[in-house]
Amino acid sequence: MQQAKFCPQCGTPLQEAQFGDRMRPVCPACGYIHYVNPVVAAGTLVEERERVVLIKRGVDPRTNTWGLPAGYVEADETAEEAAIRETREESGLDVALDDLLGVYSFGSAEQMRGVLILYAAHTIGGELHAGDDALDARYFAPNELPPDDQISFWTHRKALHDWRRARAVTYRAATEAEAIAAMEINLKYGQPPRDFLAIVRQDASVLLIATDGQTILGYATLAVDLPGETVRLDNVFVLPASRRWGIGTRLLTSSLDYARRRGVKRLITELDASNPAIVVYLKAGFRICGYLDLSLFQQPTATHPVLFLTYRIGD
Numbered sequence: 001m002q003q004a005k006f007c008p009q010c011g012t013p014l015q016e017a018q019f020g021d022r023m024r025p026v027c028p029a030c031g032y033i034h035y036v037n038p039v040v041a042a043g044t045l046v047e048e049r050e051r052v053v054l055i056k057r058g059v060d061p062r063t064n065t066w067g068l069p070a071g072y073v074e075a076d077e078t079a080e081e082a083a084i085r086e087t088r089e090e091s092g093l094d095v096a097l098d099d100l101l102g103v104y105s106f107g108s109a110e111q112m113r114g115v116l117i118l119y120a121a122h123t124i125g126g127e128l129h130a131g132d133d134a135l136d137a138r139y140f141a142p143n144e145l146p147p148d149d150q151i152s153f154w155t156h157r158k159a160l161h162d163w164r165r166a167r168a169v170t171y172r173a174a175t176e177a178e179a180i181a182a183m184e185i186n187l188k189y190g191q192p193p194r195d196f197l198a199i200v201r202q203d204a205s206v207l208l209i210a211t212d213g214q215t216i217l218g219y220a221t222l223a224v225d226l227p228g229e230t231v232r233l234d235n236v237f238v239l240p241a242s243r244r245w246g247i248g249t250r251l252l253t254s255s256l257d258y259a260r261r262r263g264v265k266r267l268i269t270e271l272d273a274s275n276p277a278i279v280v281y282l283k284a285g286f287r288i289c290g291y292l293d294l295s296l297f298q299q300p301t302a303t304h305p306v307l308f309l310t311y312r313i314g315d
Helices: 079-091 154-167 176-188 196-200 247-261 278-283
Strands: 015-019 022-026 039-048 051-057 070-072 093-106 114-126 134-140 170-173 205-212 215-226 230-238 266-272 287-292 306-312
Touching: 039 079, 039 093, 039 154, 051 079, 070 079, 079 093, 079 114, 079 134, 093 154, 114 154, 170 247, 176 196, 176 205, 176 215, 196 205, 196 215, 205 247, 215 247, 230 247, 247 266, 247 278, 266 278, 278 306
Parallel strands: 039 114, 230 266
Antiparallel strands: 015 022, 039 051, 039 070, 051 134, 093 114, 170 205, 205 215, 215 230, 266 306, 287 306
């Protein structure tokens, strides 16, 4: 890692001096202290029809390897703006950001350290083609991803491994043993107590689970309110470590499939207005149809209204 030799304020040669918890370059003339901060990069994981966008790098480092659209953040832009710009420049796609996927450190003590901020995104325009500093740009399904030694950086490999693993999650009705396991998860994470065992034993209700092998990553409970009319979605929960990878959205999709199989006209649910998951419901096609301000009923603990959402089957 290249060290600064001269003071950028007065031009005096810098000297090593103890400052804080380490030796730092300090100007003996004006007192300037030179801090070496990590660089910041931003990028996107753009998914469309169960496929992810990768670009083939045309410049060093790692020329001719595949990676996610990403690059360094300029001083006059936000990380979000940089992620959108880099995606457009490298892949030709205009995107909107959906969620923060992760923050990854890279580099070493001998090299410049950096931080990659990665966002989930979806396309809103443009056409996929190799742009600046890229040789190629393609969509890859989970089973089509290049081998690890052809992925540009370990940060990109980690994100793609997580994405591929999330795509392999299965969604189905729970068994009685899995209902008991889900109740334990509910208790562990402080969710409202629910008798999932009773739910799986009834014909007019179901506990849907998202599983990675034998591990339950999330669940949703549904019950038929009015045969032929309404299915109620009581709650959707995903383990904190498994969020941001589309599992909640796919639990909603599975819930809609269940409602269609029951031949009902709509799926309804309710959420606290402060719940950030509302965005997931709206993107899945739910619409807000009303709200209830519980504070009007002299409930002092109610700080936000309850929103009622509905999804009309067939819309």
